[in-house]
Amino acid sequence: MADSVSVKDLVNNIRLEVFHGEELLDQKQIKVSDISRPGLELTNYFKFYPRERVQLFGKTEISYAKDSMSSDDRLNTYRRMATVDTPAFVVSTGLPIPVELTQAAKENKVPILTSKLTTSRLLSNMTNYLEGQLAERESVHGELVEIYGLGVLITGDSGIGKSETALDLIKRGHRLIADDRVDVFQQDEQTLVGESPKILRHLLEIRGVGIIDVMNLFGAGSVKGHTDINLIVHLQNWDDETKFDRLGNGEEKRKFFDVEIPKITIPVRVGRNLGDIIEAAAMNFRAKNMGYDATKVFDDNLNELIKDNSTK
Incomplete structure (x- = not known):
């Protein structure tokens, strides 16, 4: 059983595109197979924020942040999400990357990855890969x-x-x-x-x-x-x-x-x-x-x- 999987391995095996943080891919390690879709965090509820998981943004998360939050609120929220333990931000469906997410990721050294796959398909692919790599052998x-x-x-x-x-x-x-x-x-x-x-x-x-x-x-x-x-x-x-x-x-x-x-x-x-x-x-x-x-x-x-x- 592997203790962790590098973000670089995730990128290569799921065929993700690197939007930001190419130099961070080898350093960042994923230790759990669960993927987080940060919905509650966008409402400023961080009590149970799973900071050690890959954070996946789909149409729902991107649209809510754009329509219901100010630019300052988005930046502050993304900064709280971009912890030292956070392996990566992943944006699905070829969606445009919010400038506030990019700024928060650069400040806290969190890579941003993208894919043209739908959120549900991408979630399934990443989960299956990580479960296989992190499973007991x-x-x-x-x-x-x-x-x-x-x-x-x-x-x-x-x-x-x-x-x-x-x-x-x-x-x-x-x-x-x-x-x-x-x-x-x-x-x-x-x-x-x-x-x-x-x-x-x-x-x-x-x-x-x-x-x-x-x-x-x-x-x-x-x-x-x-x-x-x-x-x-x-x-x-x-x-x-x-x-x-x-x-x-x-x-x-x-x-x-x-x-x-x-x-x-x-x-x-x-x-x-x-x-x-x-x-x-x-x-x-x-x-x-x-x-x-x-x-x-x-x-x-x-x-x-x-x-x-x-x-x-």
């Missing part, structure tokens, strides 16, 4: 591959063939998210996201070959920065004494933070093509989510057969 040993749009986390003991399986899936047209180490974080109540650490991004280690650059070898379409994790496939060495699920009705789950992810265990044995099996597992998982359950079809067919035989 867990590091998982495994491969994360996007298969037919599903994020599949492949886990298993070291040396069992996770990286080789990921390479096989990439050659089939699927996309690598992370090799060896996957950083996972909870985006919301139902969504778990995985990504690669920066040092390992787009790289894949194959024993006997070394490290390969997947994007360089297979093209930009073979990699992706992050994805939701929808399914965990655990690879386990074949053991005659271990009972593996044969019908698909013994679903396990693994919990990360507050999110439970479905998990299946696939036995590894010489001659089994894991790429084929994991592709089929991903398609079967998607079919179940769309309402088609092959296990239920089998059960229904079996019950029908028993019923037919019992009437003869």
